[in-house]
Amino acid sequence: MGSESWHEPYEKISEKTLNMSRAIKSLIEELEAIDWYQQRVDVCTDEELRRILAHNRDEEMEHAAMVLEWIRRNNPTFEGHLRTYLFSEREITQIETLEMKNSKPGPSSENVRTSILKTVGSLKQRKES
Template sequence: MGFEQYHEPAGELSAETRTFARMCANLTEEAEAISWYEQRISLERNPAARAIMQDSLAEEYKHFSMDLEFLLRTKPQWREIARGILFQDGDIVANGEASERAAAGGTDGGPPAVPPGSSLGIGSLKEQNQ
């Protein structure tokens, strides 16, 4: 893979952004490994070989989960959205939409989202300062 995870010049990116990109690449690689093991296990007829692969698969689950947790800890909005989706009953898409709306409402510590067609109020602030 090399340095293909960067879409901007690496030297211009902060150390935090480079670490984030590395962890995203790690997460992707763990997901690929999970898929490979699942495919191999589904075809493997030898019980001993299958058991070894299943043990390896459990390691990949652990690594994927650790990578995801690291990433979620670095991005509060992502973590907030994930909380509304992961380990929840009901419709996954509906949970995702509701979670995204809730996070856009400012629960990530950032400013609330501005609904389409509304004003940020910059004009009214400009008038107050004149």
């Protein structure tokens, strides 16, 4: 990657950031390739070539998924957002609002239940000794 690829002095960028940048650029390239192949599929007049282009488009989707998974494994913030939004059946634009309601400060009902059980358990131990 040439120095024109970097927005800051290369020697000051950490190895972790350099690798994440490589992954992000690769994801962009895979997504662009999917877009370009799909456009070619739309206009291609040769049926066999059309099938090859569609096959290649789908392979790019696999590549995009692989690099996205690497990004997920190496960036906890990204992972959190992917866990929130991917494979959800809820209305996408409503997810953030629902998440904020669920993460209101204060004890969740599960935490309250656990703390009651711990209190009961310690009271029992005290009585028995």
